[in-house]
Every structure is written in structure tokens, then in C-alpha cells.
Amino acid sequence: MRLEVEITGKTFRSAAGETHEVLAPVKFALSSGEVGVLIGPSGCGKSTMLRIILGLDHEFQGRIARPPQARIGMVFQEPRLLPWRSVEQNVRLVAPDVTDAKLSELFRILELQAHRDHFPGELSLGLARRVALARAFAVEPDLLVLDEPLASLDDALAGRLRDELATLVASRPVMTLLVTHSLDDAIRLGDRLFFLSPRPARIVQDVPIAIPRAMRSEADFGRIRAELAALQLESK
Ligand SMILES: Nc1ncnc2c1ncn2[C@@H]1O[C@H](COP(=O)(O)OP(=O)(O)OP(=O)(O)O)[C@@H](O)[C@H]1O
Numbered sequence: 001m002r003l004e005v006e007i008t009g010k011t012f013r014s015a016a017g018e019t020h021e022v023l024a025p026v027k028f029a030l031s032s033g034e035v036g037v038l039i040g041p042s043g044c045g046k047s048t049m050l051r052i053i054l055g056l057d058h059e060f061q062g063r064i065a066r067p068p069q070a071r072i073g074m075v076f077q078e079p080r081l082l083p084w085r086s087v088e089q090n091v092r093l094v095a096p097d098v099t100d101a102k103l104s105e106l107f108r109i110l111e112l113q114a115h116r117d118h119f120p121g122e123l124s125l126g127l128a129r130r131v132a133l134a135r136a137f138a139v140e141p142d143l144l145v146l147d148e149p150l151a152s153l154d155d156a157l158a159g160r161l162r163d164e165l166a167t168l169v170a171s172r173p174v175m176t177l178l179v180t181h182s183l184d185d186a187i188r189l190g191d192r193l194f195f196l197s198p199r200p201a202r203i204v205q206d207v208p209i210a211i212p213r214a215m216r217s218e219a220d221f222g223r224i225r226a227e228l229a230a231l232q233l234e235s236k
């Protein structure tokens with residue numbers, strides 16, 4: 001399976017009637033098993049790009065090729081849970097075929113066991129984000145799209161979930177697109193990093209990480225971080 005993104009432009013019209021260019025030409029592709037990471041300043045157009053890629057926004061110029069039968073898992077920037085359904089019901093609703101064992105495993109990994117019967121209004125933002133992650137994984141997606149999924153979690157939990165995310169992504173041939181502001185998350189989870197310009201977003205650096213995710217050591221992370229710092233200096 002392969003995701004091909006070829007956006008040539010995207011504009012929004014403001015309430016005052018002015019046209020704002022949000023995306024410049026952006027072109028990249030992802031294959032099964034690959035994790036692409038989008039990194040860019042706030043407001044540059046990342047969430048807009050994800051909505052286009054998911055087929056939720058058709059008002060753009062260009063072309064998106066998604067495998068038509070691909071199952072999609074999505075974690076939006078806001079958790080978007082149904083307030084009148086429990087945590088477990090929110091997950092089962094999008095993944096009616098999920099087994100009890102799989103659901104229990106997901107809740108264990110995401111440290112949600114104690115919250116299965118809670119309603120979204122009873123959750124902190126961090127808990128709600130974890131439910132959104134459980135929901136995205138429960139569908140066993142072929143395309144997984146994550147918009148800052150680890151934001152608003154404390155460092156220790158974000159670190160644990162990042163490791164779990166890496167395990168979940170490695171356990172299936174899934175194409176993953178992750179938006180993050182964390183360079184650490186990017187180099188631990190990503191296979192290719194796309195650095196975006198301020199709005200209108202275009203890719204200013206496309207950085208592949210050659211070492212397979214599972215084989216990267218702490219020393220590798222340090223070296224990759226230094227290489228990225230040098231690259232970003234050059235691009236300025
Ligand atoms: N529905 C809309 N109508 C008009 N303008 C919009 C709309 N949605 C987003 N924008 C504008 O498009 C630009 C990009 O927004 P977007 O949410 O894609 O940014 P982002 O890169 O995801 O930012 P962040 O890192 O803060 O989440 C912003 O200037 C925003 O104000």
C-alpha cells in the first residue's frame with residue numbers, strides 16, 4: 001500500500017472575504033511500514049494538510065492517492081470523543097469487530113483500564129487523548145494519522161506512550177503520518193522527517209533516517225539530533 005500526496009495549493013477565505021494561502025505545493029509518498037513525521041511552526045497548515053489527506057476536505061488543488069480499501073485510524077488534535085458514550089463505547093463504536101482481548105490489551109498499554117466506564121466529561125485532556133489513541137489503534141489501521149497525539153501528557157507518560165506507539169506501529173504494516181513539535185518524538189518514531197516552512201507550508205527539508213527504528217541507540221539519537229541541527233542552520 002502507498003499514500004501519494006501531491007498538493008499544489010490550498011487557500012482559505014476569511015470571514016472578511018480575504019483569501020489566505022495555507023499550503024504551498026507539497027509532494028511526498030509513504031509506503032506500508034513507513035512513519036512520516038511533519039514538523040512545522042504553529043499555524044503553518046499541518047492539520048489542514050491532514051484533513052486533505054484523509055479526504056475530509058476536498059477544496060484544494062492537487063491529488064491524493066490513498067489505497068481505496070485502506071482502513072484509517074485518526075487521532076485529531078482535539079480528542080473528539082462522543083460525550084454521551086463511555087470510553088469503551090467510544091472505542092467499540094469505530095471498531096465493532098475488536099475482540100475483548102485486543103481491547104483489554106490496548107487499554108492496558110494506554111493505561112486506561114480504570115477508565116473504561118467513564119464518560120469523556122470525566123476525563124482529563126491527557127486521558128481523552130489516550131482514548132483517541134485507543135480508538136485509532138482498535139480499527140487496526142492501514143493508514144494511521146496522528147495530529148500531536150502526545151501533547152498535554154507529562155514527560156514520563158509521553159515517553160512510555162511513545163515507546164508503545166513504536167511497538168504498535170512496528171506490529172503491523174501500517175503507513176503512519178505523525179504531526180509533532182517534539183524533535184525527540186520525531187527521531188524516535190520517524191523514518192522520514194518533513195520539515196515545513198511557516199504558512200503557506202512547503203517542505204523545506206525531507207530527511208530520511210537510515211537506521212531502522214528498532215535498532216536506533218541513544219548514541220544514534222544524539223548523532224541524528226546534531227545532524228538535524230546542522231541541516232536546519234544550513235536552510236536558514
Ligand atoms: N476553516 C478555516 N477557515 C479559515 N482559516 C483556517 C481554517 N482552518 C485553518 N485555518 C487557518 O489556516 C492556517 C493553518 O491552520 P492549521 O490548523 O492547519 O495549522 P497547524 O499547522 O495545524 O497549527 P498548530 O501547530 O497550531 O496545530 C492558520 O492560519 C489557520 O488560521
Ligand SMILES: [Mg+2]
Pocket residue numbers: 046047048077147
Ligand atoms: Mg494543528
